[in-house]
Amino acid sequence: MTTENPNFNKPIFANRFLRALSRIRRNRPNNNSNPSSLRRRSKKIKMAAYASMASAAAGSNKAWTRALIRRLRNRRRPRSGLHHRVVVRETEPVGRVDELRRLVPGGRGMDFDTLLDETAHYVQCLSSQVALMQSIADSIIMD
Amino acid sequence: MEKEKFFMNTNNNGSGYNCNSDQLQQPCFLNLNWESSIDQTSTAHFESALSSLVSSPAASAATTGAPPTDNVVIRELIGRLGSICNSGEVSPQSYIGGNRSTNTSCYSTPLNSPPKLNLSMNPMNAHHVGTPLDPGFAERAARFSCFGGRSYEGLSGQFRLPEAELPFRANPPKLVETGKLSRVSSSQSLMGASQSGPETPLTASEGPNEANVRKRKAAPKGKSKEPPKDLNVVEEEDLSAKRSRSAEANGNAKDAIKLKVEQNNGGSSPGDNAKKQQNKEIQKPPEPPKDYIHVRARRGQATDSHSLAERVRREKISERMKFLQDLVPGCNKVTGKAVMLDEIINYVQSLQRQVEFLSMKLATVNPRLDFNMESLLAKDILQSCGSLPHNGFPLENSASTFTFAQSAQQGNALQSMVNSGLETQCSLNPSDNHTIRRSLSMQLPGMDGLCDAASQLGSFWEDDLQSVVQMGFGQNGESFPGSLPTTQMQIKL
Numbered sequence: 001m002t003t004e005n006p007n008f009n010k011p012i013f014a015n016r017f018l019r020a021l022s023r024i025r026r027n028r029p030n031n032n033s034n035p036s037s038l039r040r041r042s043k044k045i046k047m048a049a050y051a052s053m054a055s056a057a058a059g060s061n062k063a064w065t066r067a068l069i070r071r072l073r074n075r076r077r078p079r080s081g082l083h084h085r086v087v088v089r090e091t092e093p094v095g096r097v098d099e100l101r102r103l104v105p106g107g108r109g110m111d112f113d114t115l116l117d118e119t120a121h122y123v124q125c126l127s128s129q130v131a132l133m134q135s136i137a138d139s140i141i142m143d
Numbered sequence: 144m145e146k147e148k149f150f151m152n153t154n155n156n157g158s159g160y161n162c163n164s165d166q167l168q169q170p171c172f173l174n175l176n177w178e179s180s181i182d183q184t185s186t187a188h189f190e191s192a193l194s195s196l197v198s199s200p201a202a203s204a205a206t207t208g209a210p211p212t213d214n215v216v217i218r219e220l221i222g223r224l225g226s227i228c229n230s231g232e233v234s235p236q237s238y239i240g241g242n243r244s245t246n247t248s249c250y251s252t253p254l255n256s257p258p259k260l261n262l263s264m265n266p267m268n269a270h271h272v273g274t275p276l277d278p279g280f281a282e283r284a285a286r287f288s289c290f291g292g293r294s295y296e297g298l299s300g301q302f303r304l305p306e307a308e309l310p311f312r313a314n315p316p317k318l319v320e321t322g323k324l325s326r327v328s329s330s331q332s333l334m335g336a337s338q339s340g341p342e343t344p345l346t347a348s349e350g351p352n353e354a355n356v357r358k359r360k361a362a363p364k365g366k367s368k369e370p371p372k373d374l375n376v377v378e379e380e381d382l383s384a385k386r387s388r389s390a391e392a393n394g395n396a397k398d399a400i401k402l403k404v405e406q407n408n409g410g411s412s413p414g415d416n417a418k419k420q421q422n423k424e425i426q427k428p429p430e431p432p433k434d435y436i437h438v439r440a441r442r443g444q445a446t447d448s449h450s451l452a453e454r455v456r457r458e459k460i461s462e463r464m465k466f467l468q469d470l471v472p473g474c475n476k477v478t479g480k481a482v483m484l485d486e487i488i489n490y491v492q493s494l495q496r497q498v499e500f501l502s503m504k505l506a507t508v509n510p511r512l513d514f515n516m517e518s519l520l521a522k523d524i525l526q527s528c529g530s531l532p533h534n535g536f537p538l539e540n541s542a543s544t545f546t547f548a549q550s551a552q553q554g555n556a557l558q559s560m561v562n563s564g565l566e567t568q569c570s571l572n573p574s575d576n577h578t579i580r581r582s583l584s585m586q587l588p589g590m591d592g593l594c595d596a597a598s599q600l601g602s603f604w605e606d607d608l609q610s611v612v613q614m615g616f617g618q619n620g621e622s623f624p625g626s627l628p629t630t631q632m633q634i635k636l
Contacts, residue, residue: 096488097484100488113463116460120466123470123491130494
């Protein structure tokens with residue numbers, strides 16, 4: 001299923017992601033019943049997955065990896081108070097291309113051909129990330 | 144071609160008077176030319192003779208037996224003519240431009256040029272052969288001087304040197320190097336020849352000049368018959384034909400030369416870019432603007448820079464669309480960029496949703512990771528490799544594959560994997576790998592799945608590094624934080 005991607009370093013992804021998983025587990029050991037904490041944890045795991053994906057693909061010198069890392073870094077910063085701030089987007093996505101720009105991190109300032117290039121790479125990395133996460137989740141649940 | 148040889152030495156050695164040895168070694172070119180000019184005085188005959196000369200130098204060598212003293216005569220004649228030619232106009236910038244930097248656009252049909260050259264060479268040859276007191280010699284000499292002056296209108300005052308070096312034109316190795324340069328200069332001479340009749344005393348010989356012009360027009364068509372000595376020649380025929388035509392239309396050789404110089408120096412006009420790009424792969428010699436992209440403008444396509452850039456962009460986009468089409472499942476059947484974009488967007492969204500879902504799953508599962516993370520990871524990731532037949536015994540299989548591992552990388556990775564998975568002692572020191580491997584191979588002497596594992600080694604290897612890392616990490620995160628550096632070292636293997 002996963003196309004072989006030379007730019008995506010699977011060991012790095014696995015290493016970072018598993019380390020983040022164990023760290024998350026270590027930080028909050030025993031409150032799994034609470035749905036809000038569950039959501040928060042899942043969000044953390046998702047962010048960890050994206051961050052490890054970005055770092056695993058960082059060697060490819062693509063713009064989306066830098067944009068993703070920057071976004072995650074900014075998001076990780078503890079916000080003070082304003083959790084439900086309304087973010088006004090200056091340009092709403094109009095067509096399909098804008099939709100694609102919104103999906104690919106860092107895609108707003110790109111040319112269309114660059115956007116397609118980045119999208120291809122991003123799709124590759126996402127699919128291998130999904131496969132890896134799937135295998136990890138399967139392994140954990142199966143036991 | 145003869146003119147190439149003729150001007151060849153101009154560019155290479157400034158004063159080639161000491162090249163007698165070369166000249167003596169290979170007099171065939173010179174002699175052939177003389178003979179042909181002796182027999183045939185009409186320009187058409189010259190052309191044919193020249194082509195024959197070009198095509199068959201060996202035969203010419205057989206026919207000719209002129210003594211080397213002829214060359215001396217020619218040289219002195221040339222020196223005289225050179226003094227005449229000095230009076231002609233000299234524009235040094237075109238000489239500079241016409242030299243090496245202008246190889247590309249200045250080609251202007253070296254095959255066209257020979258007849259002209261022959262014509263201008265005619266008086267000299269006739270004079271040399273047997274009629275030094277020929278009454279028509281003055282006129283011919285004047286013509287020749289016209290030729291020289293015209294040809295070097297664009298060149299600097301050094302033009303006497305190339306003419307003086309005429310006998311040395313038969314130097315083969317240099318011919319190869321400087322064929323283009325000589326072509327450049329010859330083209331300029333051609334361009335000048337169409338116009339500069341009035342300023343030189345060539346009233347009588349205007350008829351041949353016109354004939355040459357006509358010939359120049361007709362030459363590209365008939366040229367295909369001749370065996371292409373040079374790819375460049377054939378490729379650049381139309382360019383030069385165009386240029387010469389434009390020069391004729393202008394009726395102003397100066398303008399033509401200037402235009403050439405412009406084209407040579409930078410290819411400043413956008414329309415010229417396409418032509419240059421057509422010829423670009425052929426142009427080995429140094430070319431100042433190299434940073435543009437290879438674009439081929441076909442017939443009927445626009446050639447200004449904006450259209451070229453747009454075409455490049457469109458090609459890039461379609462190529463990446465094709466790549467994405469291969470990447471995104473279910474995108475192969477759809478046609479049309481919009482639908483494909485929809486598919487791509489849907490796929491990316493689904494992948495992101497999958498990531499979200501999996502992270503949810505992992506969050507729910509996460510607390511249970513407490514007890515047996517490392518064993519789970521080891522087993523599951525080995526299972527996730529998926530290609531092994533016996534999932535129930537992943538460690539055995541991996542060990543068997545390890546015994547068949549041939550490359551050092553695989554060996555190390557599998558060693559560490561076996562290390563961490565089978566014997567949970569977690570001594571990840573790479574120095575221990577050897578002993579562990581030996582122990583493992585001794586532990587599993589008669590494995591049944593050895594052959595299977597060996598055959599599946601290639602597919603297995605794709606994922607085993609990952610599994611190694613994961614296992615190492617599992618142990619590392621759980622109970623052996625000290626072994627992290629060795630684990631990472633093995634990741635980088």
